[in-house]
Amino acid sequence: MDTIISLFLIFIGAALINNFVLHYFVGICPFIGVSRRVDMAFGMGCAVTFVIAIAATLSWTLTFYILRPDAPLSAWLWKALGGNPDVSVDLSILSYIAYIFVIASSVQFVEMYVKKFFPALHRSFGIFLPLITTNCAILFACLEIMKNLQGGDQIWGLHHALALSVGGGIGFTIAIVIMAGLREELELCDVPKALKGPGIALLVAGILAMAFMGFTGVDRGVADAIRTLTHN
Amino acid sequence: MDNTLITILLAAGILLVIAVLMALILGWANIAFHVPTDPKITAVTEILPGANCGGCGFVGCAEYAEAVVKGKAPATLCGPGGQDTANKVAETLGLAIGETWPFKAVVHCAATREQRLKQTPYFGEQTCAAANLVPGIQGCVYGCLGYGDCQDVCEYGAIDMVDGLAVIDVDKCTGCRACEKACPRGIITMIPFKTEEVLVVTCSNKDKGVLVKDVCTVGCIGCSACTKPSDGLIEMVNDLPVVNYDKDSSGIDLNKSIDKCPRESLVFIGLHKDKKKAKGQPERIEANFATTIDQTEWRG
Numbered sequence A: 001m002d003t004i005i006s007l008f009l010i011f012i013g014a015a016l017i018n019n020f021v022l023h024y025f026v027g028i029c030p031f032i033g034v035s036r037r038v039d040m041a042f043g044m045g046c047a048v049t050f051v052i053a054i055a056a057t058l059s060w061t062l063t064f065y066i067l068r069p070d071a072p073l074s075a076w077l078w079k080a081l082g083g084n085p086d087v088s089v090d091l092s093i094l095s096y097i098a099y100i101f102v103i104a105s106s107v108q109f110v111e112m113y114v115k116k117f118f119p120a121l122h123r124s125f126g127i128f129l130p131l132i133t134t135n136c137a138i139l140f141a142c143l144e145i146m147k148n149l150q151g152g153d154q155i156w157g158l159h160h161a162l163a164l165s166v167g168g169g170i171g172f173t174i175a176i177v178i179m180a181g182l183r184e185e186l187e188l189c190d191v192p193k194a195l196k197g198p199g200i201a202l203l204v205a206g207i208l209a210m211a212f213m214g215f216t217g218v219d220r221g222v223a224d225a226i227r228t229l230t231h232n
Numbered sequence B: 001m002d003n004t005l006i007t008i009l010l011a012a013g014i015l016l017v018i019a020v021l022m023a024l025i026l027g028w029a030n031i032a033f034h035v036p037t038d039p040k041i042t043a044v045t046e047i048l049p050g051a052n053c054g055g056c057g058f059v060g061c062a063e064y065a066e067a068v069v070k071g072k073a074p075a076t077l078c079g080p081g082g083q084d085t086a087n088k089v090a091e092t093l094g095l096a097i098g099e100t101w102p103f104k105a106v107v108h109c110a111a112t113r114e115q116r117l118k119q120t121p122y123f124g125e126q127t128c129a130a131a132n133l134v135p136g137i138q139g140c141v142y143g144c145l146g147y148g149d150c151q152d153v154c155e156y157g158a159i160d161m162v163d164g165l166a167v168i169d170v171d172k173c174t175g176c177r178a179c180e181k182a183c184p185r186g187i188i189t190m191i192p193f194k195t196e197e198v199l200v201v202t203c204s205n206k207d208k209g210v211l212v213k214d215v216c217t218v219g220c221i222g223c224s225a226c227t228k229p230s231d232g233l234i235e236m237v238n239d240l241p242v243v244n245y246d247k248d249s250s251g252i253d254l255n256k257s258i259d260k261c262p263r264e265s266l267v268f269i270g271l272h273k274d275k276k277k278a279k280g281q282p283e284r285i286e287a288n289f290a291t292t293i294d295q296t297e298w299r300g
Helices: A002-017 A020-024 A028-033 A038-067 A072-080 A092-117 A119-126 A136-147 A158-186 A198-215 A218-231 B003-032 B039-047 B061-069 B082-093 B149-153 B178-182 B209-215 B254-260
Strands: B103-107 B159-162 B165-168 B188-192 B197-201 B234-237 B240-243 B266-270
Touching (some): A002 A158, A002 A218, A020 A136, A020 A198, A028 A136, A038 A092, A038 A119, A038 A136, A072 B003, A136 A158, B039 B061, B039 B082, B103 B165, B149 B159, B178 B188, B188 B197, B197 B240, B197 B254
Antiparallel strands (some): B103 B188
């Protein structure tokens, strides 16, 4: 039960409370660039969710087995090469370069695959894939996963990583679709010339972020409620 | 071995392994998932100017290239590229083509703000699209409104608002049709520039001459004087002269038609030169209260 509650907390936390775009302000470039029309924004949101899930899976595997402190594979190599067994090996410093490497090539691979076997899908959604290769929201999700694999009281499993990434992707989709809806209406408004385009979009994003602050604390409350219910 | 040295070796080795692994996977995928593209499409795309203006009716130059190669579109549609591009494309594909001409936008209205009758002051949204919804702000319901919607959509800076009238610089115009779509009154059309100078009817008012005279100092009164010397090139449709651009105009002295026009609604618009200024028309229009004032009584 505790696992389910923690997964739920991670998911809701990433999707609403600590929304990638509106709380951490990562992934602003696609958020501003592709939020002119609702259908395009939705396509972008789906692509980000998909890529972020792939990236999280790969980077969790990489971190868990190789990069984190005392990772099984690197510890074995360390001993095989004759390192001091009292010192623990830590390759976390490689995380940035390794993530960018792996995500970029896997997205490239997925794009080739889609282009070959699903041409129609590629036409409608493939153009977004290269745009979001190692975009900051995706790298952020990977680094967040790495932070929770550094040791301490809880080491994340793959399911935690997936909950965070899918939640984050859905949160991104929600944010960008709301934004696109607002911007479609904004087209009809009399915006001062100096603020036209990205200027007013960023102001609207700020107000939207303030609205999302209203979700703060929701996760704790819901988790407590579930806990009370199950204990009684 | 030293601990530091082992750490460096381990880091470098792991990165190297990831790199080689990814390179192998991507290299294999590049061969296994190869989608054959027609080399002709690439060749044609390289010939096209790459302006992606949309004047041909396709989304971009690449889409148009694909359509040309598949035979769904003629090779002559590219406006910015002109005859040279059409020739090269046809040569590449082994097609026979006719001649092609650059299509340019022209405004079928010649009345500046002072020359057309304003009826009610308009303080609404300062766009033609909004102003066009309000009846009674301008005497002529066919002519230019002057709020510059076409200027706003033109990406090439080819349209200027001069005294409340859209004036198109044909040298800068690429024929992308953005202004044609933006004009709520549909007074901007595309015309093939077969010669340096092209005869253009600069009025869109379909009303009878008397009514036109009340609302505009330069509008066409439908006298059809221009049709006779034109040898069938100009025909009257709905009290407006219409120039047949498909017809060969060589050998016809169009200056005669222009001289016959008692108003200012038939002019030459040419490349590399300014529009010819018309002669002896009043600078300002005065309202004729007998006919142009809306006399409907308000009955609550």
